Amino acid sequence: MIWLSDWLCGLAGSIHPPTLTKPTASRVRVAGTLTALRATHDAPFKPRNHPRTDMFEDRPDRDAEVVLVGRSNVGKSTLMRELTGHDFSTGGKPGVTRQPNHFDWASEDFMFTDLPGFGFMSGVEEEHREAIKTNIVHYLEENAEHILAGVVVMDGKAAVDIIDRHAERGNVPHDVEMFGFLQDVGVEPIVAVNKTDKIDDLDERLDEICDRLGLYPPWQQWSDRVAPICAKRGDIEALEECLRTRFHEHNRDDLLKFVS
Numbered sequence: 628m629i630w631l632s633d634w635l636c637g638l639a640g641s642i643h644p645p646t647l648t649k650p651t652a653s654r655v656r657v658a659g660t661l662t663a664l665r666a667t668h669d670a671p672f673k674p675r676n677h678p679r680t681d682m683f684e685d686r687p688d689r690d691a692e693v694v695l696v697g698r699s700n701v702g703k704s705t706l707m708r709e710l711t712g713h714d715f716s717t718g719g720k721p722g723v724t725r726q727p728n729h730f731d732w733a734s735e736d737f738m739f740t741d742l743p744g745f746g747f748m749s750g751v752e753e754e755h756r757e758a759i760k761t762n763i764v765h766y767l768e769e770n771a772e773h774i775l776a777g778v779v780v781m782d783g784k785a786a787v788d789i790i791d792r793h794a795e796r797g798n799v800p801h802d803v804e805m806f807g808f809l810q811d812v813g814v815e816p817i818v819a820v821n822k823t824d825k826i827d828d829l830d831e832r833l834d835e836i837c838d839r840l841g842l843y844p845p846w847q848q849w850s851d852r853v854a855p856i857c858a859k860r861g862d863i864e865a866l867e868e869c870l871r872t873r874f875h876e877h878n879r880d881d882l883l884k885f886v887s
C-alpha cells in the first residue's frame with residue numbers, strides 16, 4: 628500500500644473563522660477520465676494491487692478529509708449540497724458522476740469528498756460499475772490515514788430490502804461490504820440514513836439497518852455512528868453531530884466550524 632503522507636503538505640495557511648472563504652465553482656475539483664479496470668462481479672471490497680487511476684489525479688493536498696460513499700441515487704449529491712452550500716447535481720441520470728467531487732477551501736486544510744455512487748445503475752455497463760467500485764476501494768485505501776470519517780449514505784426507505792435481496796442471493800450487499808471495508812482500512816464509518824421523510828417507523832427501520840450492519844440494536848446506542856437525516860429538507864443535524872464528535876476525537880476541534 629502506498630501512503631500519500633510524504634507528498635502532502637503541512638497545515639494550510641491562515642484560517643478565517645467563523646466565516647469560511649465563500650465556496651466558488653473553481654474550488655470544486657472534478658477528477659479526470661476514469662480508466663476502466665476489470666474486476667470480479669460482486670467482488671469484495673478488499674485491498675488490491677491495481678495500478679493507480681485517474682481518480683487520484685486531482686485530489687487536492689488536504690490533510691483532513693470526510694468522504695461520502697454510497698449506492699447511486701441515495702442522495703449523496705443532495706447531502707453534499709447541504710454540507711458545503713454548493714450544488715453538485717449533475718442533472719443527468721444516476722451513474723453520471725464517475726469521479727470524486729472534492730470540495731475544499733483555499734485556506735483550509737480540509738475537504739469533503741463525494742465518491743462516485745456504486746451498485747446497480749440503469750444504463751451503465753457492469754464492467755464500468757465494477758471499475759468504479761474498484762477505484763473507490765483504491766481511493767479509500769490510499770487515503771485512509773487522512774480520512775477522519777467515511778460516511779456511508781443509505782436510502783433509508785430502500786436499504787434493508789436491497790441488503791436482504793443481495794444476501795438471499797448469497798452476495799455480500801454493497802453497503803455492508805463498504806461498511807466493513809472502511810473499518811478494515813482503519814476509517815470508522817458513520818452511516819447516514821437518508822430519506823427519513825419516506826420512512827413510517829423510523830426507530831424500527833434504524834434498528835433493522837443496525838442489525839444488517841452487525842451493530843446490535845437498539846440503534847440509539849450507536850448514535851455516534853448512525854445518523855438519520857433528510858438531506859432534501861436540509862435536516863442533517865444528526866450527521867453533523869456525529870462529525871463533530873469524530874473531529875473532537877481526532878483532536879481536530881479546528882474543523883468544527885465546517886459542521887455547525
Ligand code: GDP
Pocket residue numbers: 698699700701702703704705706716721722744821822823824825856857858859860
Ligand atoms: P446521488 O445519486 O446519491 O447523488 O443522489 P441525489 O442527491 O442525486 O438524489 C437522488 C434523488 O433522491 C433525487 O431525486 C433527490 O431529490 C432525492 N433525495 C435526496 N435526498 C432526499 C431525502 O432526504 N428525501 C427524499 N424523499 N428524497 C431525497
